[in-house]
Amino acid sequence: MVFDPNFIARLLPALLQGAVVTVELAVLTMLICLVWGLLVALAQMTHGPLSWLAGAYIQIVRNTPLLIQMYIVYFGLPMIGWSLDGFESGLLALCLQNGGYMAEVYRGGLQSVSPRQFEAGRALGMRRWTLYRVVILPQVIARVIPPLANQGISITKDTAQVAAIAVMDIMKVAQVWVESSANTYDVFLAVALIYLVLTTVISLGARLAERQLAFAS
Numbered sequence: 662m663v664f665d666p667n668f669i670a671r672l673l674p675a676l677l678q679g680a681v682v683t684v685e686l687a688v689l690t691m692l693i694c695l696v697w698g699l700l701v702a703l704a705q706m707t708h709g710p711l712s713w714l715a716g717a718y719i720q721i722v723r724n725t726p727l728l729i730q731m732y733i734v735y736f737g738l739p740m741i742g743w744s745l746d747g748f749e750s751g752l753l754a755l756c757l758q759n760g761g762y763m764a765e766v767y768r769g770g771l772q773s774v775s776p777r778q779f780e781a782g783r784a785l786g787m788r789r790w791t792l793y794r795v796v797i798l799p800q801v802i803a804r805v806i807p808p809l810a811n812q813g814i815s816i817t818k819d820t821a822q823v824a825a826i827a828v829m830d831i832m833k834v835a836q837v838w839v840e841s842s843a844n845t846y847d848v849f850l851a852v853a854l855i856y857l858v859l860t861t862v863i864s865l866g867a868r869l870a871e872r873q874l875a876f877a878s
Contacts, residue, residue: 668847672838679834680855686748686830687817687859690755694816695809697756698763703793705768715764722761728822730754735826751823759816766808770801803871810867814860821856831855 705715722730734757735750745753774797782792824833835852839845 665844665847668842668844669851672848672851675834675838676831676851676855679829679831680859682748682828682830683817683820684859686752686755686820686823686828687813689752690759690816690820691813693752693756694759694763694812697760699767701760701764702767702771705764706771719761719764722758723765727754727758727819728825730758731822731826747823747826747828750826751820751828755816755819755823759812759819762812762815763809766805766812767801769808770805771797773804774800806867806871810863813863813867817859817863818856 701715701718704711705719706712731751731754734745734754735747738745738750778796782796787795820830821832823830824836827833831852835848838848842848
């Protein structure tokens with residue numbers, strides 16, 4: 662099939678509008694999961710019911726498909742009186758699943774810190790939160806930037822699934838154009854290039870952050 666630049670020129674404004682929705686979803690999911698994943702990881706490393714609940718949550722969200730979770734949120738929550746629109750449902754489902762993945766990333770980073778540093782902080786009389794904030798978390802953040810960047814790329818690509826609940830992201834816009842023009846090749850080639858640009862920006866940002874942290878240390 663011959664690449665049609667005129668068709669792409671007509672298609673691009675609509676795809677860019679969809680890209681705005683995709684970026685909003687991806688950025689919000691990343692920001693929320695950075696905090697939520699850390700809280701879940703810290704809960705999992707405690708002892709007792711909180712640790713069990715965090716572990717069960719991680720297993721459930723990681724071992725079931727995102728699309729199924731999205732359908733449960735979108736169609737299931739209204740049955741108990743909590744109605745969310747497509748964007749909100751997609752955001753909640755993305756945060757629930759990726760929060761579990763990020764919790765495991767953080768847990769790996771926390772476990773990579775030598776136990777002697779915990780013991781030294783306690784010996785100096787540091788409170789638990791102060792020890793984490795001043796000594797442990799700065800090291801963890803530096804170590805988990807690469808896997809967090811990989812998760813950010815996965816989140817950006819996973820946003821395509823919100824098209825299944827009628828959110829007008831890049832993928833949904835592409836589906837509409839394919840149905841109206843039957844030009845599948847050009848539409849999805851343009852979509853792939855936009856996703857490539859977005860994920861490349863995340864990769865470059867992660868590398869820049871690594872260099873800044875290495876320089877600061």
